[in-house]
Amino acid sequence: MISIAALRLKWAAHGSWEALSMDMDTRQWPADDGSRVPYWIYTDEDVYRSELDRIWYGRNWLYAGLEAEVPEVGSYRTTTLGERSVIVVRSAENEISVLENRCRHRGVEICQARGGKVDDITCPYHRWSYALNGTLQGVPFKRGVKGQGGMPKDFDQKEHGLHRLKVEVVNGVIWASFSEDPPPFREYLGETMWKPYERIFSGRKLRVVGYNRQVVQANWKLVIENIRDSYHGALLHVFLPTFGLIRPDQANAILMDESGAHSCMVSSHAEGVDVDKQEYNFDDTMQLADRRVIEAIKELEGKETASMVCAFPSVILLQQINALQIRHCVPKGPNEFELMWTHFGFEDDDEEMRARRVRQANLFGPSGYVSVDDSEIFANAQRGFAMAAEGEEAVLKMGSGGREQLNENYYVASEGAVRGLYQYYREVMEL
Ligand code: FES
Ligand SMILES: [Fe+2]
Numbered sequence: 001m002i003s004i005a006a007l008r009l010k011w012a013a014h015g016s017w018e019a020l021s022m023d024m025d026t027r028q029w030p031a032d033d034g035s036r037v038p039y040w041i042y043t044d045e046d047v048y049r050s051e052l053d054r055i056w057y058g059r060n061w062l063y064a065g066l067e068a069e070v071p072e073v074g075s076y077r078t079t080t081l082g083e084r085s086v087i088v089v090r091s092a093e094n095e096i097s098v099l100e101n102r103c104r105h106r107g108v109e110i111c112q113a114r115g116g117k118v119d120d121i122t123c124p125y126h127r128w129s130y131a132l133n134g135t136l137q138g139v140p141f142k143r144g145v146k147g148q149g150g151m152p153k154d155f156d157q158k159e160h161g162l163h164r165l166k167v168e169v170v171n172g173v174i175w176a177s178f179s180e181d182p183p184p185f186r187e188y189l190g191e192t193m194w195k196p197y198e199r200i201f202s203g204r205k206l207r208v209v210g211y212n213r214q215v216v217q218a219n220w221k222l223v224i225e226n227i228r229d230s231y232h233g234a235l236l237h238v239f240l241p242t243f244g245l246i247r248p249d250q251a252n253a254i255l256m257d258e259s260g261a262h263s264c265m266v267s268s269h270a271e272g273v274d275v276d277k278q279e280y281n282f283d284d285t286m287q288l289a290d291r292r293v294i295e296a297i298k299e300l301e302g303k304e305t306a307s308m309v310c311a312f313p314s315v316i317l318l319q320q321i322n323a324l325q326i327r328h329c330v331p332k333g334p335n336e337f338e339l340m341w342t343h344f345g346f347e348d349d350d351e352e353m354r355a356r357r358v359r360q361a362n363l364f365g366p367s368g369y370v371s372v373d374d375s376e377i378f379a380n381a382q383r384g385f386a387m388a389a390e391g392e393e394a395v396l397k398m399g400s401g402g403r404e405q406l407n408e409n410y411y412v413a414s415e416g417a418v419r420g421l422y423q424y425y426r427e428v429m430e431l
Helices: 045-056 185-189 191-200 221-226 230-236 351-360 372-387 416-429
Strands: 009-011 017-019 036-038 062-066 075-081 084-092 095-100 115-117 136-138 166-170 173-177 206-216 250-256 263-269 304-311 315-320 323-331 337-346 393-395
Touching (some): 075 323, 084 173, 095 166, 166 185, 185 191, 191 250, 191 263, 191 304, 221 323, 221 372, 221 416, 230 250, 230 372, 250 416, 323 351
């Protein structure tokens, strides 16, 4: 059971304090086969604070960017991990540093720009200056002025560098962790997830095609749930079956690592289907004005048409037809998150392929024909949670005939992978 915050109270008309909501100590996860998820995990401020500490600032690896975004020494980008702003910078030819964007003098957020190129990192307030690897290298008036003031003799600059996160760059993707001792990234992701990860990120040099950002009025966990919820795919996203992106001749599966934290939704064609150049034309009565938006050119290994890796908790790495993209989730309290979308391709793409990837961002972007449905439904869900009575809960029984939690594969009519996620979540959160 999680440790708890104070009871929420209000001063009532009759002159005494009255409980506004139940204390988390009194809250119980429904005791059944794991197919119930209480709505308070999406709305409670104390649960959210605990998620930040245990999940976002714990032993997890968080997506920090692409190596291609910081190509030269001094190139940097700012991003947000959990609620903390960080600077991702190439600090030496073969070194990338991820530094907390917070001055060690008086806590000022140093850098507001999205990115650029610098020689050092200097705080605007009193101009403390840090090297690209975060070491404090300059303190104005350190020796005082005309013998007056200045830092005490025992002030040690070495102890006042910017907080550095642990970093691993894995096939062009930058991962960072607030933990001092995270497991090696590959071990963290697990061998089941490694294959689909390596299929997209093989080491082939990447190139960013563009960015989108969107704020959604919903809890961050809805993103993680959704990407392993194969049940909704053809039902919510009517574009997919209408234009043949979900087809009856394809197999869908959701892979999970042993813990249940990470997942990968895979769609592939059945044996005998020519995927070298696949034209989709499921419903001839509906026509797209420009069919190139769903034109698929086979380029990656295997017969998968779509592969969506969720590296818990921060990111989804997605390939669908020729759209390659990263959805980086940034929580902003229990009722809001931001999604930072990075559309990318490969450095050696020809102009036609680059244009195709941009075009297909119209399917899988914030206002894409497909993805717009998800953010709408997340906000609708959050509104539903807000109006629910204490004790109401989600029902995740689809595919639970055998009461299984974690299996290798789940098919369309199953919520097993979502149950698996919450089994893991309860362990980490001690709920
Ligand atoms: S707060 Fe950064 S130099 Fe003073
Ligand atoms: Fe979806």
